[in-house]
Amino acid sequence: MRVLIVTAGSWGDVAPYTGLAVRLREAGHTVDLATHARFAGTVTGHGIGFRPLPVDPREELASATGQGLARAVSPAVAMARAVTMARRFMPRLTRGIADAVAQGADVLISSTVTDPMCTVLAEAHRIPSLSGYLQPVTPTRAFPPLVTAARTLGGYGNLLASRALWAGTDGLFAPAVRALRRELGLPAPRRGTSRGAFTGFLGLPPARTVLHGFSPTVVPRPADWPVGHEVCGYWWPPAPPAWEPEPRLAEFLAAGPPPVFAGFGSFVAGDAPRLSALLVEAFRLAGVRGVVQSGWSGLHAEGNDVLTIGEAPHAALFPRMAAVIHHAGAGTTSAGLRAGVPAVPVPVQLDQHFWAARLHTLGVAPRPLRYQRLDAADLAAAIRAALAVPSARPRALAAALAAEDGPAPVLSALARL
Numbered sequence: 001m002r003v004l005i006v007t008a009g010s011w012g013d014v015a016p017y018t019g020l021a022v023r024l025r026e027a028g029h030t031v032d033l034a035t036h037a038r039f040a041g042t043v044t045g046h047g048i049g050f051r052p053l054p055v056d057p058r059e060e061l062a063s064a065t066g067q068g069l070a071r072a073v074s075p076a077v078a079m080a081r082a083v084t085m086a087r088r089f090m091p092r093l094t095r096g097i098a099d100a101v102a103q104g105a106d107v108l109i110s111s112t113v114t115d116p117m118c119t120v121l122a123e124a125h126r127i128p129s130l131s132g133y134l135q136p137v138t139p140t141r142a143f144p145p146l147v148t149a150a151r152t153l154g155g156y157g158n159l160l161a162s163r164a165l166w167a168g169t170d171g172l173f174a175p176a177v178r179a180l181r182r183e184l185g186l187p188a189p190r191r192g193t194s195r196g197a198f199t200g201f202l203g204l205p206p207a208r209t210v211l212h213g214f215s216p217t218v219v220p221r222p223a224d225w226p227v228g229h230e231v232c233g234y235w236w237p238p239a240p241p242a243w244e245p246e247p248r249l250a251e252f253l254a255a256g257p258p259p260v261f262a263g264f265g266s267f268v269a270g271d272a273p274r275l276s277a278l279l280v281e282a283f284r285l286a287g288v289r290g291v292v293q294s295g296w297s298g299l300h301a302e303g304n305d306v307l308t309i310g311e312a313p314h315a316a317l318f319p320r321m322a323a324v325i326h327h328a329g330a331g332t333t334s335a336g337l338r339a340g341v342p343a344v345p346v347p348v349q350l351d352q353h354f355w356a357a358r359l360h361t362l363g364v365a366p367r368p369l370r371y372q373r374l375d376a377a378d379l380a381a382a383i384r385a386a387l388a389v390p391s392a393r394p395r396a397l398a399a400a401l402a403a404e405d406g407p408a409p410v411l412s413a414l415a416r417l
Contacts, residue, residue: 001414004105005132006034006097006114010057010266012331013111014039016134016213016235021048023407029414034100046238051100054092058268058296087172094176101125107417112137116173117180124184128417131210132410134330135351138210138229139163142222146351211410214330217400218337218358233406234334240313252307253320256289260383261318262325263293265332267348276301278376285380291321323386328356328368337364340398342389344382346371364394
């Protein structure tokens, strides 16, 4: 079967699908991945077919609008700024997705962001489609919307708030979906259905196949989710072939006790020098050695007990760390859990608040620190709290994740097709 996976966003929104693609290819399917040109080399390096999508996510995050999103002090403001940013590139992204699908496929697998457009294109080209989400976005009583920092609003409050958020994001996709349907000669969608899974503010999502690439150990499947919504387990990115740390890093690791990692991944900080200095001071106050990953922000911190590194596979690096400080993106969160080390979550925006709260609830991290209010003293205290987490907790979680087979339900769904 020719499978086309379509995803958009940062590397954390792409990496899990590379692992899924490799597993599908090993099962005998032909797999292409459509995503941003920035990631072409990594995708093809794993032997996966590549179809380019427009928009450079790093440029968008570094833009004035993207920096405004990073500085937002409340989830509501962050969501509003994210919508403003997305509206600017949504027509280009939609055109690119349409071109990628037009190259042919027997089945589509679409991410949270690309699902609305892929649902329309699957209808137009008369091919089946599956939704492959990395976040639990379907409304539920089990937890509040992803973008809030609240732990819970109560069952009814969680459901009402998540439906309101769903309706709001539905409006973000609606113009692109309407234009695409007109172009393809399809009838206009019913009100409130541009995402393909929402039937109105008081309605429930219809039965359809939505496969989630995260662990039920981390987020158990909500009992009130519709039939066909399944939590599969993580879709791990392919393991790097025999990765070894560069000489400077190898020497640093051998020179003392395991250090604390700090990295913010694809987040683009507008004040990288300040953040770099803050990390150095926090390491000093906590009395630990530190490894800082430069990431998209270009962080740089050096000293006798601090080293800056570039790209390195988290799957190989994190097990060598005493703890990991990160922005609680879905990908970095899962990598830390897989490594069996405690975390210090510092969420910046959107679903990062949800994953940070999950780490704390699971007992492998102190309470999250908001990036917008971060200071060295609080970060140092959080580092000490993370290092005090009993090692059995993160190790037990890592063992549970190792026993799961996330791609298996996707293979089963394809077999049913």
